[in-house]
Amino acid sequence: MIATSGLSVRRGGTELFGGLDLHIEAGQSVRLAGPNGCGKSTLLAVFAGLCTPSAGSVTIAGRDPGDRAVRALRGFLQEPPPLYEHLTTGEQLALVGRLWGVRKKALLDRAGALGLADRRDVLVGELSLGQRKKLGYVCATAHEPRLLLLDEPFNALDPDAVASVTDDLRRRVRDGLTTVLVSHLDTGEPLLIDRTIDLGALAPTTGDGE
């Protein structure tokens, strides 16, 4: 599903990943680990087509990460989730549903199951951090992606929400979803992680700034 060859990314005067060769097979669940600043979010951004490598290459399902077809198979829960502050929760879901051809009701039901039922007519800008995270999760998974990039999906979630999101993810993983997860939180619940990649073990090199 994901392949990198000789991948390096220059950010903030630091060269990250040092020529990383990586293969993540379809259906695998991978956790990116390592200390603050080692490049976990940056690697997700590369997989999302939002950050261009300074060296090497990356493909998703054999294509460039920015390819249109890749966008349809990939979901990305960013930290923080990009949402429209001036839309209501219901309008945000309707917008995402329209983009992907998914019924608004189905998305409202999923949001309701995460405890957002009474937030439907509330502006996104007036949601709490945890509520935004839940909404971001529903949006990121609205089109039933085959690849899901997750940046701190459990941040700010209460224990019930952690359990609900974990259950949802486990179901998707069992159905063949490929996941790349960044999380500092040990939820205490196995997420069916096949492999942990320690980016901290790849020493960054410092040089001229970007």
Ligand SMILES: Nc1ncnc2c1ncn2[C@@H]1O[C@H](COP(=O)(O)OP(=O)(O)OP(=O)(O)O)[C@@H](O)[C@H]1O
């Ligand atoms: N927008 C940016 N512009 C310049 N440098 C950046 C930018 N975002 C991140 N960096 C730098 O890139 C490096 C990797 O950052 P990144 O956020 O990917 O690390 P991380 O492992 O996800 O960290 P954390 O665990 O704190 O979330 C850091 O040295 C950081 O300063």
